[in-house]
Amino acid sequence: MYIVHSTFVVPDEKADEVISIYHSRSGLVDEAEGFQRFLLLQNEKKPGEITVHMEWDSKDHFMTWIQSEDYKRIHDLEKKYPDQELASIIPSIDKYKVVAY
Numbered sequence: 123m124y125i126v127h128s129t130f131v132v133p134d135e136k137a138d139e140v141i142s143i144y145h146s147r148s149g150l151v152d153e154a155e156g157f158q159r160f161l162l163l164q165n166e167k168k169p170g171e172i173t174v175h176m177e178w179d180s181k182d183h184f185m186t187w188i189q190s191e192d193y194k195r196i197h198d199l200e201k202k203y204p205d206q207e208l209a210s211i212i213p214s215i216d217k218y219k220v221v222a223y
Contacts, residue, residue: 125220151187
């Protein structure tokens with residue numbers, strides 16, 4: 123299993139807006155081969171810190187996804203988000219190979 127975390131920080135007052143965007147996400151990743159699960163995490167002590175958690179069967183499946191047209195289409199839409207403050211946020215990406223259950 124391979125896990126990817128994409129963590130970003132938004133102003134606390136915009137956290138609910140970002141969460142709302144993810145509630146209406148396209149779901150295209152859900153159909154990707156090897157995709158297992160998506161979770162959106164909000165830090166309890168820092169409400170503006172949000173992490174996208176994705177689980178994959180393997181690193182190869184994830185790499186295939188990020189090279190796909192659907193991935194590019196989703197991320198191009200993010201760049202066109204009307205709130206330019208949110209659109210300009212660059213997340214921190216962490217990748218993990220699961221080594222024990």
